[in-house]
Amino acid sequence: MVVDVSVEVAMLARLASVPTVYVRLSGHRFDRPHFDAYRGAAYLLAPFHPDLDDDRTPDAIRRKTFYAPGILSAPMTSSPVEHDVALVVVGRGGMPSDGEIWAEAAAANPTLRWRVIGPCSVPSSMRKNLELRGWVDDAQRMIASAGVVIGGAGDGLVGSVIAHRKPFICVPEERPFEEQLSKARRLSALGAAIVCLNLPAAERWGGLVARARSLGTDAIGRLGSSHGAENAARWLRMVADETSKVRSRSA
Structure with missing residues (x-):
C-alpha cells in the first residue's frame, strides 16, 4: 500500500501487516507519530530531489527514502518565453x-x-x-x-x-x-x-x-527530472515484486 502522508493510515496498515510505502513531505516532520510511520514503512517516498531534503533529516530516514524529483510536474514541449x-x-x-x-x-x-x-x-x-x-x-x-x-x-x-x-x-x-x-x-x-x-x-x-x-x-x-513519474512507477513495481517474494518465502 502506498500511503499518501496520512500517519493514521500508515499505522492501520502496519497493524494489518500490510507492507507500506509512506510518502514523506518536506519540513521538520520528526515528531513521534511521523517517526512511527517512518519506522513501520517498508520504504519511504519523497516527491523532491534529495538536495531539497531538510538539513535535519536523520541519515537513517534518508537511506530508507526513494527520492522522486519530477514526479509532480513534467516540462512542456515548447512555450515561447x-x-x-x-x-x-x-x-x-x-x-x-x-x-x-x-x-x-x-x-x-x-x-x-x-x-x-x-x-x-x-x-x-x-x-x-x-x-x-x-x-x-x-x-x-x-x-x-x-x-x-x-x-x-x-x-x-x-x-x-x-x-x-x-x-x-x-x-x-x-x-x-x-x-x-x-x-x-x-x-x-x-x-x-x-x-x-x-x-x-x-x-x-x-x-x-x-x-x-x-x-x-x-x-x-538539476533539481528536476523529465521522467519523474516513470522512475517512481518503475521503483514501485520493483518494491512490489520484492515484497511479494519475501511474503511468499515466509508463508
Missing part, C-alpha cells in the same frame, strides 16, 4: 490576494508586465502593466512562458518552476512543520532561487527580479 512577464502565483491560503500589493509593485516597476493567477482582489487603481487572471486552466503554460515566477514554496509550484527552469522569487508561507520554510532555505542554499521571508516593498521588486535572473537556470534545473 515572455521575458518581461513577472508571474505571481496565488493559491488558497497562500500568497497575499490583496490586489493593492501587486498594483503598487506594477507602478514601481513599469518595465515589467505583472500577471497574477489565482484569487486576487481588484485594486482601487488598476495599472496598464497589471493583469489579474484569477483561476486559470493553463497555469503550467503560464509558468513555462513567464520571465520570472513569484510564489510560495509549495510542492506543486516548486515542482513546476523546476520543471520549466524558471527564475524564481520564493516567498515561503507559514505551514505546519516548517514545510515551506525548509524548502525555501534549501533553494536559497543551492543558489536555485531568491528567497524573501516577507513580502518586500514595491520598489525592491525590480532588483529582486534582476537577482533571480542572474542566478541562471542550472541550479534549479
Whole structure:
C-alpha cells in the first residue's frame, strides 16, 4: 500500500501487516507519530530531489527514502518565453490576494508586465502593466512562458518552476512543520532561487527580479527530472515484486 502522508493510515496498515510505502513531505516532520510511520514503512517516498531534503533529516530516514524529483510536474514541449512577464502565483491560503500589493509593485516597476493567477482582489487603481487572471486552466503554460515566477514554496509550484527552469522569487508561507520554510532555505542554499521571508516593498521588486535572473537556470534545473513519474512507477513495481517474494518465502 502506498500511503499518501496520512500517519493514521500508515499505522492501520502496519497493524494489518500490510507492507507500506509512506510518502514523506518536506519540513521538520520528526515528531513521534511521523517517526512511527517512518519506522513501520517498508520504504519511504519523497516527491523532491534529495538536495531539497531538510538539513535535519536523520541519515537513517534518508537511506530508507526513494527520492522522486519530477514526479509532480513534467516540462512542456515548447512555450515561447515572455521575458518581461513577472508571474505571481496565488493559491488558497497562500500568497497575499490583496490586489493593492501587486498594483503598487506594477507602478514601481513599469518595465515589467505583472500577471497574477489565482484569487486576487481588484485594486482601487488598476495599472496598464497589471493583469489579474484569477483561476486559470493553463497555469503550467503560464509558468513555462513567464520571465520570472513569484510564489510560495509549495510542492506543486516548486515542482513546476523546476520543471520549466524558471527564475524564481520564493516567498515561503507559514505551514505546519516548517514545510515551506525548509524548502525555501534549501533553494536559497543551492543558489536555485531568491528567497524573501516577507513580502518586500514595491520598489525592491525590480532588483529582486534582476537577482533571480542572474542566478541562471542550472541550479534549479538539476533539481528536476523529465521522467519523474516513470522512475517512481518503475521503483514501485520493483518494491512490489520484492515484497511479494519475501511474503511468499515466509508463508
